[in-house]
Amino acid sequence: SELFNRIIAQGHYSERAAAGVIRSILNVVQICHFMGVMHRDLKPENFLLASKDENAMLKATDFGLSVFIEEGKVYRDIVGSAYYVAPEVLRRSYGKEIDIWSAGIILYILLC
Helix, strand or coil: CEHHHHHHHHCCCCHHHHHHHHHHHHHHHHHHHHCCEECCCCCHHHEEECCCCCCCCEEECCCCCCEECCCCCCECCCCCCHHHCCHHHHCCCECCCHHHHHHHHHHHHHHC
């Protein structure tokens, strides 16, 4: 099951519940970046839940737009999904911080 489906089914998340979800997402981002990977398309549809349990582990999927990070390189490809894309992508000058922006958009959706 996708995180997207759970968000639709549950609707509004409490701050505590949203904090748990976003902590997991940021953990994924941290691990990806530590491993030298920029995802570039983080959105609820690209997170799968390991089970139907409320505290199920999140697993990132769809690394089709991801790239290995080259330190100091400025990325210029316009990638990502419309609602989640960072302004830097549209300006064609970005780095791995765009994954954090996308996580922030997911947090906003959880809380609203």
